[in-house]
Every structure is written in structure tokens, then in C-alpha cells.
Amino acid sequence: MPWRDGAGAPWLHGKFKGCGYRMTMPRQIILDVLSGTADHLSAEDVYHKVHNAYPSIGLTTVYRTLELLVHIGLIYKFDFGDGRSRYELAEGSKSDRHHHHLVCTGCGRIIDYTDFIDEEIELLKKTEKGLSEKYNFKITNHLIQFYGLCDRCQNK
Amino acid sequence: MPWRDGAGAPWLHGKFKGCGYRMTMPRQIILDVLSGTADHLSAEDVYHKVHNAYPSIGLTTVYRTLELLVHIGLIYKFDFGDGRSRYELAEGSKSDRHHHHLVCTGCGRIIDYTDFIDEEIELLKKTEKGLSEKYNFKITNHLIQFYGLCDRCQNK
DNA sequence: ATATCTGCAAAGACTTTGCATGAGA
DNA sequence: TCTCATGCAAAGTCTTTGCAGATAT
Numbered sequence: 001m002p003w004r005d006g007a008g009a010p011w012l013h014g015k016f017k018g019c020g021y022r023m024t025m026p027r028q029i030i031l032d033v034l035s036g037t038a039d040h041l042s043a044e045d046v047y048h049k050v051h052n053a054y055p056s057i058g059l060t061t062v063y064r065t066l067e068l069l070v071h072i073g074l075i076y077k078f079d080f081g082d083g084r085s086r087y088e089l090a091e092g093s094k095s096d097r098h099h100h101h102l103v104c105t106g107c108g109r110i111i112d113y114t115d116f117i118d119e120e121i122e123l124l125k126k127t128e129k130g131l132s133e134k135y136n137f138k139i140t141n142h143l144i145q146f147y148g149l150c151d152r153c154q155n156k
Numbered sequence: 157m158p159w160r161d162g163a164g165a166p167w168l169h170g171k172f173k174g175c176g177y178r179m180t181m182p183r184q185i186i187l188d189v190l191s192g193t194a195d196h197l198s199a200e201d202v203y204h205k206v207h208n209a210y211p212s213i214g215l216t217t218v219y220r221t222l223e224l225l226v227h228i229g230l231i232y233k234f235d236f237g238d239g240r241s242r243y244e245l246a247e248g249s250k251s252d253r254h255h256h257h258l259v260c261t262g263c264g265r266i267i268d269y270t271d272f273i274d275e276e277i278e279l280l281k282k283t284e285k286g287l288s289e290k291y292n293f294k295i296t297n298h299l300i301q302f303y304g305l306c307d308r309c310q311n312k
Numbered sequence: 313a314t315a316t317c318t319g320c321a322a323a324g325a326c327t328t329t330g331c332a333t334g335a336g337a
Numbered sequence: 338t339c340t341c342a343t344g345c346a347a348a349g350t351c352t353t354t355g356c357a358g359a360t361a362t
Contacts, residue, residue, distance in 0.1 A: 022336050022341060043327080058344040063327065065342095079235045083352085084326065102293050111291055116283045123279055127272045131302060135267055137258050139304035146287065148295035178316060178361050199352080214319040219352065239327085240351060317360070324353070334343070 012074075019072055029054050030065045034075060040086040040101075040110050080145075082108050100144040106153030120144065168230075175228060185210050186221045190231060196242040196257075196266050236301075238264050256300040262309030276300065 012031060016023045033049045034041065041049070047062045066087055069075040078086045080103050091098055098121070102111040128139045168187060172179045189205045190197065197205070203218045222243055225231040234242045236259050247254055254277070258267040284295045 017337090020341095024336070024342065026343075056344080060328080060345080061343055067328095079237070081233075081235070102287060102291060102295075104293070105296070111293065113287055113291070115286050115290065116279070119279060120283070123272070123275060127276070128302065130271050131258060131269060134271065135258060135269070136307040136310075137260070137267065137302075137304055138310055139258075139302045140261070141303040143299065143301045143303070145299045146284065146293075146295045147297040147299070148288075148293055151292040154292075154294055173362095176316095180317065180361070182318075212319075216320080216353080217318055220317085223353095313362100315361095318358085320356095320358105322353105322355085324351105326350090326352100328347105328349070330347085331345095332343105333345105334341105336341080337339100 015072065015074070021068065021072075025054060026050070026057050026061050027065050027068075029057075030062060031069070031074070034069075034087065034089050038112075040078060040080070040088050042084045042086050044084070046087070078143075080108065080110060081105075081147075086110075100146075102146050102148070102150075104150040104153055105147050106149050106156070109150050109152075111150070171228065171230070177224065177228075181210060182206070182213050182217050183221050183224075185213075186218060187225070187230070190225075190243065190245050194268075196234060196236070196244050198240045198242050200240070202243070234299075236264065236266060237261070237303075242266075256302075258302050258304070258306075260306040260309055261303050262305050262312070265306050265308075267306070 012028075013023050016027070021027075029050050030046060032053075033046055037049075039045070043059070043062050043066055046066065047057070047059045050057050050062065066075065066077070070077045070087070073090060074092075075087050075089055078088070078101070080086060080101070097114050098117060099112045099114045100117075100120070102113055104110075124142055128142070131137055132139055168184075169179050172183070177183075185206050186202060188209075189202055193205075195201070199215065199218050199222055202222065203213070203215045206213050206218065222231065222233070226233045226243070230246055230248075231243050232246055234244070234257070236242060236257070253270050254273060255268045255270045256273075256276075258269055260266075280298055284298070287293055288295055
């Protein structure tokens, strides 16, 4: 069976094979789904979207693939406090800018922002360096989120 | 039954009553436990510690009390990625400085740090102001965490 | 006195695991 | 061919809910 013309098909094969993993239909389609949305999908969201193109897929496979993709570094896993994990493509995969999140504690809406990112990055670099030295802690990642009420939820 | 000489007994009564809640033994002891540790306890951690002083307490009450304390703003709830929520006293309660966390993805160890906090706060204020205006988003809280490997886990 | 709080048991929600079948390289 | 991946079902974990009895004010 030929590969679908998925978003990241060409170089993803290499990425998978290089790590000793096989490129399969479910994996391809899950990546397509993640590439094709700007939302922050939960495992079940992904499952439902994938189901359209590939009805026989199981939720287990979705979980296992997402875990794998996080491990490879192709996607990020987030917790926004609503009890389920959410996933989004890592920057390298798309022409996505590095961003952080505004989380509405009223309705759960997530807003991506890139404002002040340059200054943020600068401070983060400095902080990472300082913390690495002081605590001998090898920093690989960071998380910044703001919580509050979105415009809709303020008027209630 | 007289009140225990708990850490925050005096002013907490007021805080509870002012919000229409009753100050009970379980609540008092849970607060004592949270005040008496620098760790980031899970609900079950709290349950076990409270159990020593008050064996009849139920895990349900711990969950309900923690939720209440978060709601009142006396404690913060965190997710460090290990599947369970963790709690720590808010700054006002103790003479605790505002801090953020280093999370070791190897062993789950949490390190509090206060380095660069002043610069961080400054940038955060600026960012909060900018984001509030741009997205009409009323920011109430923020979260900053660094992930990586602690000294022990790097040598494995 | 009475509205709130508690503990137990059961249910709920999300995620992981075991295992036989199926599919990629 | 032979290992890796999948799907189903079942189990696992953390957390929430329902309800009768206990408790604070």
C-alpha cells in the first residue's frame, strides 16, 4: 500500500527508521492530524479525528503513538489542568514559532502567544545557565503558562 | 475539644469563617501538615501524614480540603508530569519567597529556586500587561518550570 | 438546631498493560 | 521471515460523587 501524501511524509520516514521504529499507517495519519490543526488536541481528540481516515484504529494505538512522538521529540505534551494531556507539534516540524500559552481557567480555552518571546528567551537562557551551574542540573526544556480569564469569561 | 496549637491557627479561623467555611479538625491538621514540610506533597502524601495525628481521616476529605484550600488561595496545586497533583503552601501563608521549580525527568525530584526571580518578575509583569491588553485576558497567575536531569540522574 | 462536614463505598475518567493477530522491512 | 506494531479487553491510578451519620457554630 502506497503512503498517503501526508504533511511530513518525506523526512519523517527517516526520523522513524533512524530511531529503529517503523512508519505505519496509523503513525502517518496521527502525524497528519497533528500537523493539520492549530488546536491542542487530547488523545481522544486525536483518536476521533484519525478515525475518519482510518476507522479501525484503536485508542491504545493513539496513546502509544503519542508517547512515541513525544519521546522522539516531534510533539510536546502539555497539561493545562483539566485532567487530560494535550499535544502539539514541536517547532521544528512546522514553521511554527516558539510560543507559550494563556490558559483560561473559566472555559479551558488556550491561546498561543509569541509576544515578548525574544526577551523571554533571553532571560530563560540566562536563567538556564545560572541554574545549570548552581544546581548542576542539566536543563532540557521549559514551560511557561499564564492562567486567567479570557474576554468571554470575564463577562459572566 | 480544644484546637491544636497549629501553625496557622489564629488567622486561619477568620479566613475560613469569612468565606462561610467551618474550621474543623481535619482541615486544621491538613494545614499543619502542609505548613510543616518543604516538600511538594501529593494528596496521598498528605493523607498518610495526617493519618498519624488523626487516624480516622479519609482520603476523600483530604481531596476535598485540598480543593477548598486551593480555591481559597491558601495553597497552590501543581502538576509535575508524574500523573498526580502536588500541593504547596502559597507564599502569604509562610515567610516563603516566591519561587519556581526545577523538575528532574529522571527521578521526579523537585528543586525550588529563587534565582533571577526579580528579573523574572519584572519581565512577567511586563508580559502580563501586554497580554492582558492584546488579548483582553485577565491574568491571575503564572507558571514557570524547567525540566531536565538532576546531578544524580546525569551520572547513570 | 441546622447547615455544613466527614468517611465509606462506589463510580468516573484517563491511561497503561497483556496477549494474540497482523503488518513492515 | 522475523521482529515490531496493532487492536481489543481488562486492569490500574488518581480523583470525584452519593449518602447517611457526625459535627461546628
